[in-house]
Amino acid sequence: MRVVVAHTEDPDVDGAIDEIAEAGRAGLDGRAPVAALVYAGIGMDHAGLLRGIAKVWPGLPTIGCTTDGECSSTLCFSEDSAVVLLLTGEGLRVRTSVAQGLAADTAGTVRRAVGGLDGQAAPPLMIALGESLNVSGAGIVSALNACVPASTTVVGGTAGDQWKFSKTYQFHGDRVISDGVALMAIDGDLEVSVGVESGWKPIGRRARVTRSKGNLLYELDGKPAMERFRAWFGGHTLPSPEHPFAVFEEGAEDSYLRAPMPLDPDDGSIVCAGDIPEGAMVQVTEAGRDQILDGARNAMRQAVALYPGDQPSGMLLFSCAARKQVLGTRTHQEIEALAEVAGGTLTAGGFYTYGEIGPLRPGAHASFHNETVVAALVGS
Template sequence: MKIQQFKSVNGTDWEIISSNSDSANPNLVIIFGSTELLKNNVNVNYLKEKFPNAIFAGCSTSGEIAGVQVYDDTIIATAVEFEKTQIISHSIDITSPDDSYSKGAELIKMFDSKNLKHVFVLSDGLNINGSKLVEGMRSVAPAEVSITGGLAGDGSRFSETYIIDDQKNSVSKKVTAVGFYGNDIKIGYGSLGGWDSFGIDRVVTKSKGNVLYELDNTPALTLYKSFLGDQAKNLPSSGLLFPLSMRTDSDTTPVVRTILAIDENAQSLTFAGDIPEGAYVRLMKANFDRLIDGAEEAAKVSVTGSDGSVPELAILISCVGRKLVLKQMVEEEVEAVQTVIGEKPIITGFYSYGEIAPFMKEAKCELHNQTMTITTFSEN
């Protein structure tokens, strides 16, 4: 696997920042960049001209990861030549979040399932019900096919997100996916959080899809604001600091849900994924050390799940909420990952509005918020 990594701060001037080969003829170019840079298609023209035969996949971010550095307002492009693996990509339009399940299923059906090993997916981060998208993909994907990926970001603005699709265009309201084929590709993945839950369990008494109206028969926004105190005036961005832990019954593993929007009139909260009626939720808050530990543990899970293969490429997708909490120490979670996977793998990634992965091997794929989610790649 030959890899070169490029960085640009304006879309026209590019520098190589990492490489394991002098000559790469990539079949995949992974692009993560700021909304302002990616919304203009011209800013990836250099890459299109340099790598005309490669598949492109990428998205806007809330921060870009390259090596152990975290950047803002850049474009990071990682050009990968898989030497023994076939790569195919497909994209699909999302007209409404209500279509998320059907579009997820439709997207996976576009791939020939024979010898398909893994699908890496990137979705619009706002015009989507992420958990329904994942459910739809999971409903038709063969059991032996793993799925990982994430939802595009837009800093902490929550205004617009962009996807680089299978036509190499930067567009909103789209989901793109890359399929990896063959027996020589080795995939590892892990996803963990590190947040602390506190307070009592509250029951979701009124919701529709990913919109929460009432907890314990109390308007959700009113109750949530009472938790936040002075932070309430900074909603929805301050909601990233206080996600919800949700479980659908007493025996299930909790997943984390982050607020995307609020509606003062309806007194509702909109989340990145479903909040079903009858579910139990608890408020969560950041624990700095545990966030770093969570990133390290996710890396350990990804390594043990890749059949002992040493990763050559690692894609890190971490939540924007973690970045807001860690602030100037944000690179510590990336460094924690590298201490586990070693210095050999080329690392890329981004800060997201949602992460897609199983917790670990053999678990089902789910939408997560506030996790560090890692996908590693190597070839025999």
């Protein structure tokens, strides 16, 4: 297996296609690609980009989405760019599917997408890229878990639009849609490992979620959630992604993060960037920029330690837009930190998401994350 990355910052779609074709052909070295992942800034000509890729590699199974930032092992971190990951390898079998209608029927739409994979509902690896606005990312993942066995490693993220929260897009072939989920199933001679880490650490005591609905947190320990939050932080402090909640579901040893939004609803609730179930325990977390970068390193260390083969061919990266917001001018150091642990030569590509998808441990179903790095190593 080989993973090839082409990353262009050319704002002109024809120039971008030329760069992608040149870098892709050079990396493929005569091999035929079997799949493409395309991540692009919200301001690009997405339809033109996809048509151009289809012209260079006709019939190539392709999925992708818009982002909050793009990253690769060639240009590190960028915005308003396009990253194309090309996968090639003898014996790899790839199917893709897409379905629209998540806002009206999340579970049904996901079932249709999985059903469109022509029987490949239990491959070693599935990549899921979905809508993020007016749709529950946790709901997408829950629906996937109901259709796909835990033996399938599911990774991915929800689309972004550079912190505008206005409109995001998903790609399938040369189609550009919204309110959809695009899936890629990869079967055959494939080895996969995943590292999931954030860098944020819990502080203080835990509180029980006594009332919630979706991503709205109404009560903690029987009191209004905002009142409880301000008892911890004081005054008229607004919640912030800088202090996400660690969520411990009943009976679970692991936790995942939920980013609170800086809003102050009249009903005393806290709006989060993902669902929080009633009965779960939550704990406020904290981290500085150095700790966030250490989280990226630890995600890669996990993936390397769990990789079942000798040498991975590449890395699929999904990091959080909120991490980018907190890291600011140090965002590029996250990509450098991952490369540092990987040895500096691993081909990598990915994007900054509005929610990350990946399992907390091997053999587990995927979880939906905020403010987290999901690093997936692939090879054969």
